Amino acid sequence: MSELGPLSSRDLIIQATYLLASIFFILGLRSLTRPTQARLGMQQAAMGMLFAVIGTLLNAHIVTYQWIIIGLAVGAIIGYPMAMKVPMTAMPQFIAFSHAFGAIAATLVGVVEYRHAFTIDMSGTMTGMSSGIAAAVGFEVLFGALTVTGSFMAFGKLQELIRGQPITFPGQNAFNITLIAVAFLSLGVLIYDPGATWAFYTVLALGFFLGISMVLPIGGGDMPVVISLLNSYAGLAASATGFAIGNNVLIIAGALEGAGGFILSLIMSKAMNRSFANIVFGAFGSAPAASTKEGGPVKEPKTITAEDAATQLAYAGSVVIIPGYGMAVAQAQHTCRELHELIEKKGGKVSYAIHPVAGRMPGHLNVILSEAGIDYGALLTDVDDANRVLLTADVVVIVGANDIVNPDAEDDKSSPLYGMPIFRPWTAKVSFVIKRGKGTGFSGVENPLFTKDNTLMIYGDGKSVIGNLVKEIKALDEGH
Numbered sequence: 001m002s003e004l005g006p007l008s009s010r011d012l013i014i015q016a017t018y019l020l021a022s023i024f025f026i027l028g029l030r031s032l033t034r035p036t037q038a039r040l041g042m043q044q045a046a047m048g049m050l051f052a053v054i055g056t057l058l059n060a061h062i063v064t065y066q067w068i069i070i071g072l073a074v075g076a077i078i079g080y081p082m083a084m085k086v087p088m089t090a091m092p093q094f095i096a097f098s099h100a101f102g103a104i105a106a107t108l109v110g111v112v113e114y115r116h117a118f119t120i121d122m123s124g125t126m127t128g129m130s131s132g133i134a135a136a137v138g139f140e141v142l143f144g145a146l147t148v149t150g151s152f153m154a155f156g157k158l159q160e161l162i163r164g165q166p167i168t169f170p171g172q173n174a175f176n177i178t179l180i181a182v183a184f185l186s187l188g189v190l191i192y193d194p195g196a197t198w199a200f201y202t203v204l205a206l207g208f209f210l211g212i213s214m215v216l217p218i219g220g221g222d223m224p225v226v227i228s229l230l231n232s233y234a235g236l237a238a239s240a241t242g243f244a245i246g247n248n249v250l251i252i253a254g255a256l257e258g259a260g261g262f263i264l265s266l267i268m269s270k271a272m273n274r275s276f277a278n279i280v281f282g283a284f285g286s287a288p289a290a291s292t293k294e295g296g297p298v299k300e301p302k303t304i305t306a307e308d309a310a311t312q313l314a315y316a317g318s319v320v321i322i323p324g325y326g327m328a329v330a331q332a333q334h335t336c337r338e339l340h341e342l343i344e345k346k347g348g349k350v351s352y353a354i355h356p357v358a359g360r361m362p363g364h365l366n367v368i369l370s371e372a373g374i375d376y377g378a379l380l381t382d383v384d385d386a387n388r389v390l391l392t393a394d395v396v397v398i399v400g401a402n403d404i405v406n407p408d409a410e411d412d413k414s415s416p417l418y419g420m421p422i423f424r425p426w427t428a429k430v431s432f433v434i435k436r437g438k439g440t441g442f443s444g445v446e447n448p449l450f451t452k453d454n455t456l457m458i459y460g461d462g463k464s465v466i467g468n469l470v471k472e473i474k475a476l477d478e479g480h
């Protein structure tokens with residue numbers, strides 16, 4: 001940070017650029033709270049990042065731009081095609097992967113800062129480090145290192161590079177809590193005596209180890225919450241980096257990310273009915289393994305033709321549409337709005353039950369439905385509210401959803417979904433399930449909803465099946 005005294009005009013420009021960057025970050029986060037403005041929010045955040053990068057490049061301490069340009073070029077060449085080509089199915093692991101790289105950067109900065117402070121320079125002196133800076137650097141490497149290994153573990157599990165059951169052992173929570181305590185104790189020593197190199201490297205090593213040990217017991221289905229928590233840790237590491245190197249925009253952006261990731265983890269763990277303490281200490285979602293339910297004779301799902309389904313929809317008084325990840329894959333939202341409008345024209349009421357973890361990203365379905373111009377007022381975003389509406393619904397149309405309507409989440413203690421609040425479409429008169437075939441959802445488990453007596457399957461791609469329903473309802477109108 002600049003010492004007290006007059007700021008040079010370059011410093012003033014840098015601080016003004018950082019201020020602009022921070023304003024854009026805050027505006028971006030604010031816009032992201034409304035699905036209709038989510039895209040704008042991303043653009044505002046990107047603009048903020050552009051200002052932050054420009055401000056940083058103006059720093060007077062930069063000796064040469066050569067390596068920076070090489071780094072920017074390599075980053076852009078790898079990052080751009082990766083972001084453009086990554087399929088929606090791989091979005092969670094992509095996010096985990098990018099967190100790992102952000103955290104590597106923060107950890108490296110921390111290590112370099114520390115080593116730099118305790119290295120004898122050419123004039124034979126050593127700058128050392130104040131306790132305040134040691135605290136910032138210590139936090140930075142602890143949260144940074146934890147995020148690096150934790151994010152790589154999450155990536156490996158989601159990408160199925162790490163297979164098999166989550167690894168658990170008796171006393172795992174106590175073991176992790178002890179490790180955390182030792183890490184914080186070492187951090188305390190480092191703050192008291194910044195020259196205690198062993199304490200610094202203990203904090204660093206425990207950070208790396210904690211990332212692994214905290215993610216080991218977590219199953220793939222629960223990984224989104226962990227990723228969001230790691231996001232929060234990456235933010236804390238970035239904020240600590242800001243304190244360590246005196247960079248205001250890092251402090252602000254890191255704090256926003258830390259708080260945002262933390263709030264999101266709380267919301268998601270509530271949506272999945274998981275204990276937040278368990279995520280923090282690393283035994284999250286470890287209880288149930290894959291479903292072991294012994295099936296009797298395998299019951300086959302019943303099907304219905306688009307023509308028959310259209311007739312029931314055309315005369316329904318209340319219709320609830322439950323979109324899931326498959327709706328996003330099929331990009332069926334616009335066709336869905338057409339169906340919605342047709343039903344309403346015929347006097348029916350249509351609402352959408354949106355599960356907090358539907359799709360592959362928080363708010364995934366809210367965003368694509370709002371993109372199709374579906375009124376936010378038609379969305380039921382609270383699981384209990386939606387279940388109350390489902391009790392009296394005439395027809396439920398489930399489009400590419402699976403885990404969020406799996407009754408095993410309530411009935412089968414051995415299911416990895418057990419405990420997650422789910423929609424209960426079987427309480428309505430009839431449910432139509434639109435999916436391409438017998439594919440399982442994200443959790444990889446079978447769904448007994450599909451063989452319930454009042455569930456009828458319409459196999460096919462979400463967009464083309466809904467398109468057929470629209471065509472059939474129009475044909476009814478034309479008296480064919």
Ligand code: NAP
Pocket residue numbers: 092221222224323324325326327329330356357358359360361362363364399400401402403404405434435436437438439440441442443460461462463
């Ligand atoms: P899901 O359980 O993943 O099920 C999606 C279903 O869509 C599949 O069974 C698939 O069956 C069908 N499908 C795929 N493409 C389709 C297409 N083109 N047309 C029609 N159907 C299609 O999805 P969900 O019910 O939305 O549940 C979300 C899951 O993702 C939860 O387990 C959640 O924990 C997890 N998750 C959520 C987030 C988040 O932040 N929202 C992040 C990561 C993971 P077919 O193959 O037979 O078509």
